[in-house]
Amino acid sequence: MTHEEKKKEESHGRPEIPAWMRAVAEVISAPGYERWARQVAATGGCSAPVRLVGESQVIDAGTGEVLHIYRTADEPTGHLLVACGNRRGAVCPACSHIYQRDVFHLIRSGLSGGKGVPEAVREHPRVFATLTAPSFGAVHTQRERNGKTLVCRPRRGGGVCGHGVPERCGARHDGADIRVGQPICPDCYDYAGAVLWQAHAGRLWHRFTLELRRQLARRAGMSRRRFDALVRVSFAKVAEYQRRGLVHFHAVIRLDGPGGHDDPPPGWATAQLLADAVPEAAGLVQVLSPDPGNGQRVLAWGDQIDVRAIVVRGDGGGLSDEAVAGYIAKYASKGAESSGTIDRRLSCGRCKGVGTVTMARGPAVCKRCGGVGTAGGLDLDRLPVTEHARRMIRTCWDLGGRPELEELRLRPWAHMLGFRGHFATKSRRYSVTLSTLRQDRAEHKTAESRQRNGLPGPESTEVLAHWRFAGQGYTEAQEILAGHISQRAITARRIEEQRREGA
């Protein structure tokens, strides 16, 4: 006890209790705390669970008899807590962990079998490819050789650009240095090019998958039509933001027979054929975009295309299937945060950044944003982001106002620096789907609860449910308590996962 506290205790008879502690005590002593704590544990440690109100009835499919009723009205809290299910680690670590595990299993089953995919899939030719963005100007870089950090841009002489900025940077940046990824001279940096490229990244990927088939067919000496009848190209890919604010794509690409993962491809469709065709196809892909400054712009991949063999666990030389699944799962749970941007939409939700809305009598000024177009009247030039992210966002906003670029929806996607694609995608026959994995988990949970309540299986019953969203997240005091409960739930789950994977 400090001197101050002692004095207080002497003068008032008892110490002052801080407000947060009183609030925590209130939560604990409220009726139904035990039940609330069990609900918190059941969300698996979710940091912002959704509150639902409503009911569900289990009905005998034959007789129509109601076998079981659950009503949130009977809960002491009046609601049910459900995990938020967010994919991103920066938003909800616990739900993101579950998502990561699912992606891991999805990718790994497509490489070495399991989850309904035969083990023979590991004999199919496959590679791990990384496709990057081209350069839009020199940026500060973390450079390493043999574990030593090198000078960022060693240039002899005192060259300066047209803006008087030295072309040389003598610093040795480490990974934590916020300058990494920021342009050497922002005025020289081609922001319009970077934003237009990013807005077309999804299209570039699509074109790449088409060109890859064309190149594989050409190398095999047959027509596209014949090739397509004999070989299916399956892939799973994930987008990763680099420090310079542009995405990379990492992808597993696999050759199958026409039936997909349980159908081997013809013998001539080898991993070498695939490894040769990937860089060639990537090098040929182009997408044209209108460019307000220059009429039109040709967009392509950068020349840093990396193709690596995927080996079955334990073999040397190449990446193991486990490592590849791990990489993709890790990237899939990230957003654009590593590029220093902001976490939410910047455009007004009503007019989508346009500033006007279409009424029966014609266009009218949007009442929600007063015609500014930003959410809540935000000032784009005062966002708490890096200077580079601010200029990317500003460029998205300015280009987003040009009618010829309307379809790129750059204002609603300004916070993602122009990228509006999906973070993780896969072709239909790669392996299982995420929703299958989720459904299996949900069915397992339902079966457990049926057993607990002594109810018959899903074959002979029907479930009628009505749910309504009643809010999300915890109060400050609840959060403190939920933190402890969650930690226990997460630890228990990790132990269970290890046990299951060890078995």
Ligand SMILES: [Zn+2]
């Ligand atoms: Zn969550």
Ligand SMILES: [Zn+2]
């Ligand atoms: Zn530097």
Ligand SMILES: [Zn+2]
């Ligand atoms: Zn310059």
Ligand SMILES: [Zn+2]
């Ligand atoms: Zn508006």
